[in-house]
Amino acid sequence: MSASFHLVVMGVSGSGKSTIARRLRDAFGLRMAEADEFHPPENIAKMSSGEPLDDDDRRPWLEALAGWTGEQRAQGTSTVLACSALKRSYRDVLRRPVPDTYFLHLHGTEELLRERMRHREHFMPPKLLRSQFETLEPLQPDERGASLDVAPPVAELVEQAVRLIRPLLPPAPPED
């Protein structure tokens, strides 16, 4: 199995996970997954109706995401996953197939993120942001990763993230 690198871009709804993950996918040639696409329809319906998910709703979803990462790893494919990963226990599921998974936590104030959410088309109602913040457990000292404040423009955040991540990537295989 060749060396691979596995990144999760995490944070509450509206923090910019999809935006930043896509840019890192392109910068580093990673395979990307959107965690939202792994939710069963019941979870999407629940959030759309204004009710937050609970641990039971999230468990099978997290297992499916860990399964995806495990498959990619087995093929030596480096990945980026855009996923809320709000609690430590959720991240423990996500890192099971790859214990040194790197978590990039995008954080911002509730006011700023609510404003950004108001200006986009999405199933997630801005009123669920409160419960996202209440559920959020920031990275703990023994978790591999870093946090970025999302107040600056996207290009600046991408630059900061690239600076953090580039040194962690496995060396490119030699050309024949």
Ligand SMILES: Nc1ncnc2c1ncn2[C@@H]1O[C@H](COP(=O)(O)OP(=O)(O)OP(=O)(O)O)[C@@H](O)[C@H]1O
């Ligand atoms: N640094 C930034 N500056 C300004 N706007 C941003 C920034 N990052 C993201 N946005 C905008 O904020 C909105 C939310 O971003 P995005 O959809 O990437 O967040 P998300 O964390 O993936 O959300 P969700 O988890 O709810 O799907 C989008 O309209 C996006 O264009």
Ligand SMILES: O=C(O)[C@H](O)[C@@H](O)[C@H](O)[C@H](O)CO
């Ligand atoms: O764990 C959760 O509560 C969910 O993953 C949410 O975070 C949303 O799916 C996502 O933010 C889409 O807006």
